[in-house]
Amino acid sequence: MRMRRSVKDGFAGYLFLFPALLLFIVFVAEPLVVSVYLSFTQYNVITPHRWTGIDNLRQFWHDQRLGLMYGNTLKYVLILVPMHMILGLLLALGATRGISSRWKYFYRTAYYFPVLVTSAAVAVAWSFIYDNDFGVLNYLLGLLGIERIPWLQSPKWVYLAVAIYSFWKFIGNAFLYYVIGLQNIPRTLYEAAEIDGASAAQSFFRLTLPMLSPTIFFVLVTTLIGATQIFDEPYLITGGGPGDASRSVNMYIYEVAFQHHEMGYASLVSISLFLIILLVTALQFRFSRQWVSYNQE
Amino acid sequence: MKRYGARLLTDGALLVVAAFMFAPFLWIISTSLRLPQNSFDLPPAILPTTFNFDNYGEVFKRVPLLAFMLNSLKVAGLIVIGHVFISSMAAYAFARLSFPGKNAIFLIFLSGLMIPGQVTIIPQFILLSKLDLVDTHAALILPALINPFGIFLIRQMMMTISPSYEEAAFIDGAGRVRGYLNVILPMSVPVIAMTSVMTFIAHWNDFFRPLIFLNTAEKMTLPIGMTVLNGQFGAGNLSAILAGVTITLIVPMLFYIFGQKYLIEGIAGGGLKV
Numbered sequence: 418m419r420m421r422r423s424v425k426d427g428f429a430g431y432l433f434l435f436p437a438l439l440l441f442i443v444f445v446a447e448p449l450v451v452s453v454y455l456s457f458t459q460y461n462v463i464t465p466h467r468w469t470g471i472d473n474l475r476q477f478w479h480d481q482r483l484g485l486m487y488g489n490t491l492k493y494v495l496i497l498v499p500m501h502m503i504l505g506l507l508l509a510l511g512a513t514r515g516i517s518s519r520w521k522y523f524y525r526t527a528y529y530f531p532v533l534v535t536s537a538a539v540a541v542a543w544s545f546i547y548d549n550d551f552g553v554l555n556y557l558l559g560l561l562g563i564e565r566i567p568w569l570q571s572p573k574w575v576y577l578a579v580a581i582y583s584f585w586k587f588i589g590n591a592f593l594y595y596v597i598g599l600q601n602i603p604r605t606l607y608e609a610a611e612i613d614g615a616s617a618a619q620s621f622f623r624l625t626l627p628m629l630s631p632t633i634f635f636v637l638v639t640t641l642i643g644a645t646q647i648f649d650e651p652y653l654i655t656g657g658g659p660g661d662a663s664r665s666v667n668m669y670i671y672e673v674a675f676q677h678h679e680m681g682y683a684s685l686v687s688i689s690l691f692l693i694i695l696l697v698t699a700l701q702f703r704f705s706r707q708w709v710s711y712n713q714e
Numbered sequence: 715m716k717r718y719g720a721r722l723l724t725d726g727a728l729l730v731v732a733a734f735m736f737a738p739f740l741w742i743i744s745t746s747l748r749l750p751q752n753s754f755d756l757p758p759a760i761l762p763t764t765f766n767f768d769n770y771g772e773v774f775k776r777v778p779l780l781a782f783m784l785n786s787l788k789v790a791g792l793i794v795i796g797h798v799f800i801s802s803m804a805a806y807a808f809a810r811l812s813f814p815g816k817n818a819i820f821l822i823f824l825s826g827l828m829i830p831g832q833v834t835i836i837p838q839f840i841l842l843s844k845l846d847l848v849d850t851h852a853a854l855i856l857p858a859l860i861n862p863f864g865i866f867l868i869r870q871m872m873m874t875i876s877p878s879y880e881e882a883a884f885i886d887g888a889g890r891v892r893g894y895l896n897v898i899l900p901m902s903v904p905v906i907a908m909t910s911v912m913t914f915i916a917h918w919n920d921f922f923r924p925l926i927f928l929n930t931a932e933k934m935t936l937p938i939g940m941t942v943l944n945g946q947f948g949a950g951n952l953s954a955i956l957a958g959v960t961i962t963l964i965v966p967m968l969f970y971i972f973g974q975k976y977l978i979e980g981i982a983g984g985g986l987k988v
Contacts, residue, residue, distance in 0.1 A: 511728045545955075
């Protein structure tokens, strides 16, 4: 009887899994293998692919534009990751203090709502906000006596433009993760710390930060992966410009694959980005043991 | 006294940021109500001073905005329906059944979460173009039906359901299919609602895949249609463009009002257990 049930279960297991497994093989596993294979070929989708060995790899090492894109992507990472991590935490700390739940709801709505709106729609509006002559932002700066800033025309300012938009659109993500993490810290711990005479700074560094470390780690990993793969924000607001100044690796992959139809080389570049993300994420998990504490009850 | 000052400073900073978050929305809505010839006038409108609703009519006349929204609704809606069955069936197998290779398959699914979209999109494009599915909604729907994150979340929830509920049904002669349909699935409605809200919003707003897969205007979803809208009016009539943008805010607003409970539970429940 027992035996029959488990054999039947085994069959049922595969049956229940079948649709998901089939889709996973067709749209995730097989594409990954094909991507690696395509990296050694030249293929424009229309004519049959041609095996070119390490030609793509040679092109990869000498591709100066790609070097520039990797530099740009690194800039995005260095600007956006600390911004979301630190400002998101500060906002969450402010919005979880002893304030009425009505205020908490107000702040949560204000900071989180932009996350839900359609990026492609609001980015169109933001590209007008950044307009040099008619833009709202330069108008407001003018009121403060600050000269017009060429937000989208200068290779330097364009990063600040993307960062401000990214803050407005996505800070709610980090904010909400932190809010949930902070709310999960038992109140009694703070009361105990206060009885022991801990100062506000002490209870923040000795209690809040260690208790929040799993959340901080999660936000770090996800924002870093997100920033490395950045596409929508520069594509919609800067178009990668001026010139290539704000073009990310992911925008380059899109350009090579879907505008130049060089599927082979684009695959190689995408694999390179994947390997970098994998390596950085693995390193983060490796070093997380030193500062992330999960055993906290 | 010092504490009072610090508190005032914190409140002030939080309010300034909140104002910064609201301001673009106010500007978008106010400007959409201006006369087209005044649309670029400075000072910018933060609160509406004129109420010219013609821009809204103009948008619908020049751009098939309603069709874009219906396309988005169709694509995101079908993805959600497919996801509910495919993910919950797989989650049921992982949570309630035992079969050889279960843990290995589960781990492979989870590692699929690590593979970024740009690696798989090129072979997916090649595959879908061979199947003649490029420039169809199927190209957006089919690859999105596999959602390892959803499977993971639903499995976590199903594992907490006591086996005795299902065993009671087995005694009454039910098989696994009825156990899944009549017992486990109804008990998993909260987590399924949660993943459905998250899935819907992600695909309602998705820009990258429609950009690659859709070419003809009639098939475009809302995010990709917004670039058409921008191109249609050029720099001529900002008010009309922003009227279009305002219309796109309606669905996310409804989702925030009615779906936030599920969204926040989803983030709290799944996100932090990496």
